[in-house]
Amino acid sequence: MSANELPVTGGPAAAPLHTSIHGDGPAGQDHGGEGVWARAWRTLRKNPVAIIGGVIVAVFVLVAVFAPLLAPYGGTELPGRDEVRPTMIPGPSAEYPLGLDRYGGDVLSKLIWGARASLLVGILSTLFGLTGGLLLGLLAGWFGKWVDFAIMRLVDLMLSVPSLLLAVSIAAIAGQSSMAVIIAIGVVQVPIFARLLRGSMLAQKGQDYVLAASALGLTRRSVTMSHVLPNSVGPVIVQATLSLATAVIEAAALSFLGLGGGEPSTAEWGRMLTAAQQELAVAPRLAILPGICIAVTALGFTLVGESLREALDPRNRTRR
């Protein structure tokens, strides 16, 4: 059903990325025997957009990893509980650089711990989606015929429901917790990865080098595993990077809809935005700060993903 094709990045049309049976294939011809990944890395290092994205991602990851060292207070601590009144939420001060929220939590600390929560949701849900999608895509691409048909119809079904609704439905089954959010976002990504990998494996299957490998007497398993699959992963890696951005946004959306579970004062960016709704007129910073964190993080992953796609696209390769 072509109607449900998602605007997947890279796409099945993306040509061979790592075409080397042993040594060099078509991809290696124009630049010595240099591998595709080495070439991509060389392009990325010179691309200012990729560098900006990379720096954002690096800062985000460092903040998330070193949250206990960086944050003045713990993620669940409410140091200013006695200073907050319903009508008065203290703004930035020497003690609380970004002010307090309505529960008496230190906003700076919560933002820092929120980075950790976002990173965790992003990585785990993308891994979930990637694993599920790879499994389905691999099964479909390998067996073909009715297995392929059955899997692709399941994928169509999942894509026929708008992503947020699918995520909400899954989170409802999985119960209200951060794990439910991770599973929900992961499942939503499964059909995207499955379709992407299948398309890209199908494109590879018709290539001459695959025929050559089969003609040399390689088993189907080793043709699939050591030739077709490695050459099909480029678009998948690009999609995974972009998925990290989507996951951060969708996780915030699900918590915003109240599906994250836990205390309302949890140090999580989406949750902070929900809580800030009531003080929009009094303390807009409470909504703006976590919103900016979500947007900048998503921007970082998007920039890296887009530059990676550009670097891996054989059409952008310049002969020298």
Next chain:
Amino acid sequence: MLRLIVQRLLLLIPLLLGLSILLFGWVRALPGGPVQAMLGERYTPEAAAEIEAQMGLDQPLPVQYGKYLLQLVQGDFGVSLQSGRPVLEEFLNRFPATIELTLVALIFAIGIGIPLGYVAARRSGSIVDHSAVVVSLIGVTVPVFFLAFILKYLFAVELGWFPTTGRQDVTMIATHPTNFYVLDGLLTGEWDAAWDALMHLVLPGIALGTIPLAIVARMTRAAVSEVQNADYVRTARAKGIKPARLRNEHILKNAMLPVVTTIGLQVGLLLSGAVLTETVFAFSGIGSFLADSVFAADYPVMQGFVLLIAVVYALVNLIVDVSYGLIDPRLRRQQ
């Protein structure tokens, strides 16, 4: 053309059957099962047994599914636990609001996205080109509900240019023959009611339309960049054709096909985004009702709305596919 439409409609049947099986299983997979979900804190074993018998939940699964399917075919999507009214009625009452909102969002996205993408491609490297890139980045990285917050804060709370919530001023007395509030006002001649409803649509429409705007601008830019360097465009220019004609008949017409596909695909995104946007602006469409039913564990509404929204989504995509033929005569012949 007709054959294509019938073909595509027939393909909808297996899709809906599959979805109904998934949704049937979904309710049974809810924590504690449907009865627990329905009773919530009022749960007692006796009450549960009574409801199970009443709803036929004590029968074998295939029988239950058969009954569910039979009800669906008859347009019976169950009863909302929050309001006690049929799910289909709740859906149809609120759907016009969401259509209005989605249309405003699409008009915003297309009306700005296509010209922006076009100029960006024609003047590659100019300020317009750079701003198009920035707009498309904002569109994919800023969460819809955050954007909705910001718009609401700036233009409704601080500046007071637009209303903060709802579909129409609560003090406004207006009749609603169709439930499309803007249309209602125009039909009945209540101009101020129509204007008020339109003002209520502006901010949610912009918030919802920003992501599609980004995607449409980007697609248009890519398509126009490719088409404008085609041989036939160079030939046309060499023949001394007027710039306006070159733009409309040679470049835009040929660049529109991928853009139309993209616009069709945005509908799913718009329906997802409507849940969030409608919630922020307390706009009573299907999105905010669905969000409420998530809070209230109103599973018949969730089940029914997901199915109905999938039908809407599939029909929109069908229309998009059919419209290819109208845009591209080459495809018409193939069909």
